[in-house]
Amino acid sequence: MKIQFFGAAGEVTGSRHSVQAFLGGHERRFIVDYGMFQGGREASLKNLEPLPFSPQEIDFIVLTHAHIDHSGLLPRLCAQGFTGPIYCTSATFELLKILLPDSAHLQFADVERAERKQKAGKWHGDMPVALYSREEVEMTLNQFEVIEYGQVVKPCEGVQLEFRNAGHILGSAIAILDIQETDSPVKRCVFSGDIGMKGRVLMPDPAVISEADVLLIESTYGDRLHRSLQETEDELVEVISSTMRGHGNVIIPAFAVGRTQEVLFLLIDLVRKGLLPHLSIWVDSPMATAATHLTEHFFSQLDQQSQATFAWFKDHPDAVSLRFIADVEESKALNKIKGGAVIISASGMCDAGRIVHHLANNLPYAQNAIVITGFQAYGSLGRRLVDKVPMVRLFGEEVLVKASIHTIGGLSAHADKAGLLDWLSGFKKPPKATFVVHGEPKAAAAFAASIRDELGWTHVQIPERLQTIQC
Numbered sequence: 067m068k069i070q071f072f073g074a075a076g077e078v079t080g081s082r083h084s085v086q087a088f089l090g091g092h093e094r095r096f097i098v099d100y101g102m103f104q105g106g107r108e109a110s111l112k113n114l115e116p117l118p119f120s121p122q123e124i125d126f127i128v129l130t131h132a133h134i135d136h137s138g139l140l141p142r143l144c145a146q147g148f149t150g151p152i153y154c155t156s157a158t159f160e161l162l163k164i165l166l167p168d169s170a171h172l173q174f175a176d177v178e179r180a181e182r183k184q185k186a187g188k189w190h191g192d193m194p195v196a197l198y199s200r201e202e203v204e205m206t207l208n209q210f211e212v213i214e215y216g217q218v219v220k221p222c223e224g225v226q227l228e229f230r231n232a233g234h235i236l237g238s239a240i241a242i243l244d245i246q247e248t249d250s251p252v253k254r255c256v257f258s259g260d261i262g263m264k265g266r267v268l269m270p271d272p273a274v275i276s277e278a279d280v281l282l283i284e285s286t287y288g289d290r291l292h293r294s295l296q297e298t299e300d301e302l303v304e305v306i307s308s309t310m311r312g313h314g315n316v317i318i319p320a321f322a323v324g325r326t327q328e329v330l331f332l333l334i335d336l337v338r339k340g341l342l343p344h345l346s347i348w349v350d351s352p353m354a355t356a357a358t359h360l361t362e363h364f365f366s367q368l369d370q371q372s373q374a375t376f377a378w379f380k381d382h383p384d385a386v387s388l389r390f391i392a393d394v395e396e397s398k399a400l401n402k403i404k405g406g407a408v409i410i411s412a413s414g415m416c417d418a419g420r421i422v423h424h425l426a427n428n429l430p431y432a433q434n435a436i437v438i439t440g441f442q443a444y445g446s447l448g449r450r451l452v453d454k455v456p457m458v459r460l461f462g463e464e465v466l467v468k469a470s471i472h473t474i475g476g477l478s479a480h481a482d483k484a485g486l487l488d489w490l491s492g493f494k495k496p497p498k499a500t501f502v503v504h505g506e507p508k509a510a511a512a513f514a515a516s517i518r519d520e521l522g523w524t525h526v527q528i529p530e531r532l533q534t535i536q537c
């Protein structure tokens with residue numbers, strides 16, 4: 067059996083791992099995840115690189131979860147000739163129906179904007195390329211085969227596939243593949259996908275896996291520890307209580323899928339515990355609204371505490387006034403609220419979407435608070451706010467930053483170093499081969515060293531991109 071690492075090797079994005087094996091008398095190939103590379107020019111070039119084999123040679127695809135860095139190039143692969151099934155959980159499939167069309171739309175908008183600027187002589191450098199169209203997304207969605215956690219399927223002779231809950235985002239899965247090569251014993255390959263943080267809101271703890279011959283483990287935060295949930299809650303209570311007392315607004319930029327629902331549950335839970343007063347919360351992002359409804363739909367997949375909070379809210383609907391904004395006019399009406407509102411809106415890094423309007427309206431007043439809950443990439447508006455710039459330019463106008471800016475750590479969909487090591491300690495014996503993927507070089511190296519030092523595992527490697535390893 068051979069594994070080739072096409073992405074998320076020495077970096078966080080572009081997850082895709084190809085497995086080749088001799089099964090039932092045939093050479094077979096399948097791929098786990100087919101994600102987009104994200105961040106800068108180099109990523110764009112890697113997204114355009116063709117595979118060194120024909121997409122028609124791929125028998126099937128296994129998708130661990132809906133995040134674009136794991137799923138985002140599937141429509142391109144299907145457009146290039148891959149016609150086989152793509153296996154994922156039902157919640158992942160529902161999320162993809164929101165995320166993939168949005169990804170196509172964003173690419174199209176990027177190209178349009180660049181073309182406009184080019185015509186005006188204001189665009190220098192490479193033109194962006196749309197990787198696929200809305201129509202190609204629709205065709206791709208027809209290739210999905212939905213299976214549930216714990217269900218075992220046989221995608222082809224000699225392979226059994228099972229998903230277990232990874233506790234990362236709705237629908238996220240650890241993929242367990244039992245591979246029976248001709249004349250060989252069965253090999254169990256475990257692909258961690260992205261592993262969630264134990265004991266956090268919304269998602270259950272990642273499932274414990276006790277056995278693997280070959281393991282691929284993510285390492286996004288393999289070199290650091292998150293702040294505790296308690297600290298995160300204390301910080302939120304402090305900022306929101308004091309802003310409400312001062313009759314200000316609290317603006318929370320949040321990614322539409324995952325983070326918005328996490329923040330929402332946290333706030334409702336704090337009201338339930340009596341730590342926050344009655345709140346007026348507005349969720350102003352169509353994608354966040356759709357993702358929140360999906361979260362309700364998959365209620366039984368949430369962790370116990372969140373189910374309890376949700377049930378309590380159903381019984382006490384007046385404790386929090388929660389409104390989802392549908393149209394742009396309603397969104398603009400929010401501009402008139404001068405205090406007492408909590409507004410959650412996307413994008414999470416403040417670069418686009420309705421959040422920019424809310425920032426333009428609320429940044430100039432000292433009684434308001436901006437609460438940053440997620441990672442802010444260098445160069446983003448969110449990052450500049452975190453870095454406490456005195457002024458930003460929005461919609462072509464200078465806007466003074468008088469509102470207070472708060473960064474709330476501790477909300478992460480990924481396990482930290484301790485969480486990852488804890489998950490690995492569930493294995494009864496070390497896998498014969500462990501590959502550390504999905505981490506920046508420093509995080510991956512530090513985490514590989516921790517696995518060797520703290521768990522005593524010896525066969526631990528950090529694969530390079532495009533490297534092929536015989537297992």
Ligand SMILES: [Zn+2]
Pocket residue numbers: 131133136234260
């Ligand atoms: Zn993810």
